[in-house]
Amino acid sequence: MKSRHVVLARRPDGAPVPEDFRLETRELPALPEGRVLVQVLYATANPGSRNRLGGGGASYARGMELGETMEGPAVGRVIESRNSAFKVGELLSGPFGWAEHVQISGRGMRRIPADTPSISAWAGILSIPGLTGYFGLRDVGLAKAGDTVLISSAAGPVGATAGQIARIMGCRAIGIASGAEKLKWLREDAGFDAVIDRAGANSVEAMAERIGKVAASGVDMYFDNVGGVTLDAAIACMKPKGRIVVSGQIADYNAEPSGRYGTRRVYEFIGKRLRMEGLVVFDYAQRYDEATDAMVGWIRDGRLKFREHIVEGLDALPALFCAQLRGEVFGRPLARLA
Ligand SMILES: NC(=O)c1ccc[n+]([C@@H]2O[C@H](COP(=O)([O-])OP(=O)(O)OC[C@H]3O[C@@H](n4cnc5c(N)ncnc54)[C@H](OP(=O)(O)O)[C@@H]3O)[C@@H](O)[C@H]2O)c1
Incomplete structure (x- = not known):
């Protein structure tokens, strides 16, 4: 055939x-x-x-x-x-x-x-993106009730899953995305506590200002799907002992190594005692069923869209x-x- x-x-x-x-x-x-x-x-x-x-x-x-x-x-x-x-x-x-x-x-x-x-x-959601959100948030980011969790590309499948699981765990979820349709969906359907429009915030200062408006006392965990200036803005807004999960760096995917933005804020890690850890979802392959069982339950009871x-x-x-x-x-x- x-x-x-x-x-x-x-x-x-x-x-x-x-x-x-x-x-x-x-x-x-x-x-x-x-x-x-x-x-x-x-x-x-x-x-x-x-x-x-x-x-x-x-x-x-x-x-x-x-x-x-x-x-x-x-x-x-x-x-x-x-x-x-x-x-x-x-x-x-x-x-x-x-x-x-x-x-x-x-x-x-x-x-x-x-x-x-x-x-x-x-x-x-029940394959790579959802599993990345689940294990990134829980096992790498060590989310706990009461945390303020900031998520970039929050309307994408990884980010939306991570944000909704954060809510289920009792965290406050703040999503960054671009465009009115995505922001409305994040607030009204996915139940994010606050949203930030990425559009037009092209500098670290501009994005940090937007984050500061909805997370005045700082961010406990940043789930990074994009890198670029958004990452540096998040670093500027982290609380002491904050955790950063490096899921993806889409802002740099098309760049040659010499042209990647990376991060320019490493010095802040010292004073704030920050921790940043990469995530490879395949490391959790033995536990995929645990995650899909949980996510299917949340889809059925309407808590995961x-x-x-x-x-x-x-x-x-x-x-x-x-x-x-x-x-x-x-x-x-x-x-x-x-
Ligand atoms: N580590 C792992 O094991 C693992 C596994 C799977 C996926 N990932 C990563 O997780 C991330 C999310 O994946 P996904 O499947 O859910 O895709 P996704 O978030 O829907 O990716 C596309 C979105 O990224 C945002 N974006 C694009 N260019 C950008 C830029 N220059 N700056 C900031 N944001 C930009 C846009 O959203 P807005 O315009 O709304 O911001 C766009 O709609 C990706 O980086 C992916 O590589 C990691």
Whole structure:
């Protein structure tokens, strides 16, 4: 049988464009013993995938080869099985990438329960972004009731999950995002206590002033999804002994190493005794079920909301990924393939 894939055609020069990717049709061999054939239902990409494409960026994960199928979490259905652990018809969540069909061994796959509140959420809030929010907030950020928690890109899937879990844990959640629609959703649907518009706050001083207005006594924990001047502004607003979770640095993803902003406020770490720690969600793989069980419960009882931005077809993925990195997507970007 034939399967269509989107592959990396060339290394992006700065911000990726759809022409950096190419559609290919491949002939799949007869299914080998021990493998399952999965039809992908929803495919997506994480902004951090930019770092694996070369031409700028740097990642904790392996760089992608030219001609390789673009990576990304996905949801699919088993349509043929030569592995006794998997039955035809079962729904799986896994890193299937931008492909219509994949042959996999089943290792590292997660089964989607038949009674799930949402199938597509297993490529979104119940997969990498939601897990990043959950473990970043709790295990790296050590959130506790009463904390003031500041979150950048708060309307994105990672940030929105982290902020709502912070609220569930009894923290005060402050979200930074851009645009009236996102800010309204954060306040009225996701229940953030306060929101800050990023638009127009292009300097450390301007952003610090906005943070100071809604967190006059300071920030206990900053969940950083973006880096750049927002990070330095947050550092300026931290309370003594504050904690910073480094989840992502999207403001620097398209920059060459010499052009990255990084942070210019390290000196404040001394006087304020701050702590800053990086997060790699895969470190928590043994505990994914704990997080998804908790999040499914919160989705069911209405305390955890999520948004999706769904487009149709594999061909739409390159433009969707590029739009996500430009900040033009509100919600988890997903392509429905079947
Ligand atoms: N460490 C890990 O294990 C791990 C795992 C998954 C994801 N992540 C990281 O978590 C972060 C959030 O991921 P996500 O999937 O939820 O995506 P996301 O937050 O929706 O990312 C896109 C958003 O980033 C914001 N943004 C874009 N350019 C920006 C800039 N120059 N300065 C400030 N903000 C900018 C925009 O939101 P606004 O315009 O509303 O600000 C944009 O809509 C990403 O950095 C990602 O790489 C980390």
